[in-house]
Amino acid sequence: MSTDRDLRTLVGYNLQRAQTAVMTGVNKTLKPFGLRRATYSVLSVVVETPGLRQVDVSEVLAIERPNLVQTIDSLEKAGWITRSRAEGDRRAYELYPTEAGRTHYAKAHAALSAFDKRLTAALDQAAVWALIDGLNAVEAAGPSAELAEDRRDDVVQTT
Amino acid sequence: MSTDRDLRTLVGYNLQRAQTAVMTGVNKTLKPFGLRRATYSVLSVVVETPGLRQVDVSEVLAIERPNLVQTIDSLEKAGWITRSRAEGDRRAYELYPTEAGRTHYAKAHAALSAFDKRLTAALDQAAVWALIDGLNAVEAAGPSAELAEDRRDDVVQTT
DNA sequence: TATTGTTATACTCTATAACTATA
DNA sequence: TATAGTTATAGAGTATAACAATA
Numbered sequence A, B: 001m002s003t004d005r006d007l008r009t010l011v012g013y014n015l016q017r018a019q020t021a022v023m024t025g026v027n028k029t030l031k032p033f034g035l036r037r038a039t040y041s042v043l044s045v046v047v048e049t050p051g052l053r054q055v056d057v058s059e060v061l062a063i064e065r066p067n068l069v070q071t072i073d074s075l076e077k078a079g080w081i082t083r084s085r086a087e088g089d090r091r092a093y094e095l096y097p098t099e100a101g102r103t104h105y106a107k108a109h110a111a112l113s114a115f116d117k118r119l120t121a122a123l124d125q126a127a128v129w130a131l132i133d134g135l136n137a138v139e140a141a142g143p144s145a146e147l148a149e150d151r152r153d154d155v156v157q158t159t
Numbered sequence C: 001t002a003t004t005g006t007t008a009t010a011c012t013c014t015a016t017a018a019c020t021a022t023a
Numbered sequence D: 001t002a003t004a005g006t007t008a009t010a011g012a013g014t015a016t017a018a019c020a021a022t023a
Helices: A011-033 A037-048 A054-061 A065-077 A099-119 A125-147 B011-033 B037-048 B054-061 B065-077 B099-119 B125-147
Strands: A081-086 A089-097 B081-085 B093-097
Touching (some): A089 A099, B037 B054, B054 B065
């Protein structure tokens, strides 16, 4: 007797339910590596593209700059990345992975990939691609879909 | 120059990016109705299935019972649902929508459905179904995918 | 003993304003 | 003036322990 049939017609609701169901497992998978989702993501892009500045990372990952500071702090403190002054712009830092950071990322990546693969174990390859394509389309449509919502008449000012 | 190619191979990452991109728009869509995502969800299931107890709602929506209390409070204060003592069990409350609650939900539902439809405007119907099927498969696999992650050897005790 | 609703609390994630140092 | 990094802060969302009333 599932009573959320109305909600299940909404892509956004199914999206949220899937996301929260997955998040717990991702966190548990990363915990033994001393990583959270944000730190893992930052380590990933720094390993993939050494020399990025913090503002670049914030744009790539859609994380606000202030929220990145502590994340990068913890990666630096763990010895997995380094901050070095950018040549030609003494305001910016360039981020580089250490050798320990590279190897640690490789291990965490293997574990997370294995977990991630289990999430779609019930789907064939075409279905997985369709899922990712759909997610990317929704992500791209998100901001523009808001714009049309500007004029509303059923306004209520309750908490 | 997208530097999150590694991350984009993970269903979980694409899921999170889509979710956060959508969440903002959902909140903006619901705000004029005095609703947030949680209050909308609760109102939806109470309208769909009048007489549910709070513990039922928490199970259907996968929300912890303590976190439901304030949500239901605000819906009750707004006059959209009522708490009435369950017959035969004086511990529980049964939740019923008011007439105002039904009509208000209908309006919010129309707005949110319109927004939600725009999210998948670039996809054909088959692709939307594939997306939802994929999301539901991932949601179902989430908890069981964790279990296999129990034995780890690359342990690090950093923050 | 177990369950329903509740309170209190804590932790994470996210968002914004404002500061500093540089450009 | 504008930008990079930072600090402080506030707001959601989520999770757990513990209590009173009732079963």
